[in-house]
Amino acid sequence: MVAGEGAGHVGADLGDRGWGATRAWVEKELSEAERIEDVARLRGGWTSEMRRLDVCGPDGRRSLVLRSFVKPFYARHAESLLAREAAVLRLLGGTDVPAATLVAADPTAQHCDHPSLLMTLLPGAVRLGDEGADRRAELLARQLLRIHRLPVTAEARPRAYQAWTSPERVRPPETTDRPELWQRAVDVIRREPPAYRACFLHRDFHPGNVLFAGDGDGLRISGVVDWVETSWGPADLDVAHCSTALALLHGVSAGMDFAERYVAAGGTPAEDRAAHLYWRLLDALAFAPDAEKVAVPWREVGRADLTPTRLTRRLEGYLQALFARYA
Incomplete structure (x- = not known):
């Protein structure tokens, strides 16, 4: 999801094209004197449609995000x-992680046209x-x-992580001239x-x-979004996911360097090279x-x-570099 910059104007009417029930649900979550003044589509999403709702009332203006x-x-x-x-947004409300505040949720579309969640808009923008x-990256x-490092009680733990691929589901590029590299990688994830x-x-x-938000010495992370896949599992998996994305966005070296940046920050990924x-x-x-799933919103x-x-x-x-360093 991309907030702030890159938003496409939609207009004030959220009721068009089958969004009337959703608009009515949102309005019920506002204070009695507030109204939706403007709606903008937020670009960069893949799994869901994101909209910024600009709301005005006696206490001024504020913006919400509708997923x-x-x-x-x-x-x-x-x-x-x-x-x-x-559940995660409620949990993060008492921490120093810059996450949105939950306003309301309708996961089964009992009241909305589509399953939806309403939350506050975070400042800043995605920078790619x-x-x-x-x-x-630092x-x-x-x-x-x-x-x-967030302390989470056993009762509040999210579900155990799920793998997003398997040896049977991997599809190498049709035009690859390195099929042996792909087969070698697939063989690694056949292991337990x-x-x-x-x-x-x-x-x-x-x-x-x-x-x-900010620039230069004032650059800071102002928000972390998209908590629908939150899980309980190995830190290496989060490190791996960000590393892959950095390799695709900025080149192989950027992806290879991220684990070292994580260690420099105090993190402890797996010491065993085969496990990593x-x-x-x-x-x-x-x-x-070909990473097209992420490329579409990035473009x-x-x-x-x-x-x-x-x-x-x-x-x-990136696959070749991983084998060169860790195999």
Whole structure:
């Protein structure tokens, strides 16, 4: 999800094209004197449609974010996804993690046209350009460590992590000239998952789900969004996911450096090289064959250079670099 910059204006009427019930639900969650003044579509989402709702009332203006699951596949799973995000946002409310405040949730579309969640708008914007990527990666590593160190009671723990691919589901690029590299990577994830010490995971932590504000020495992370996949599992899996995204966005070296940045921040990924390789490949192979799933929203916010061909080259280069360092 992308907030702030990159929003497309929709207009004040949320009632068009089958959104009337959703609008009525949102209005019931506002104070009696407030009204929706404007609506803007937030670009960069894949699983859900995101809208910024500008609300005005006697106490001034404020902005909310409406997440709605419209695509049939995600709508079928929306109950668990939105219930998890609502629970996580409540949990994070008492921490120093910059997350949105939950306003209301309708995971089963009992009142809305689509399963939906309403929350506050966080300041800042996603920044995906190459300029300043190193400094942002340092901040990402520190933020991820703070997430992993959150104290969570056994009762409040999210579900155990789920793998997003399997040996049978991996599809190498049709045009690859390195089929042996892909087969080698698939063979690694055929093994049983390594033992690990579990912690609280964002599970989808990458530059597209982090908002930044300020510049230079004042650059800071102003928000972390998209908590629908929050899980309990190995820190290496979150490190792996952000590493893959950085490799695709900024090049192989950026992806390879992130684990070291995490360690420099105080994190402790798996000491066993084979275990670390397993988690890194388990994540990277989920992007096959060409990372188009993430490329579409990234291109929407300005990274038109991330063509399928370029992403395939970067993904293959990243796989090769992982074997060179950890095998």
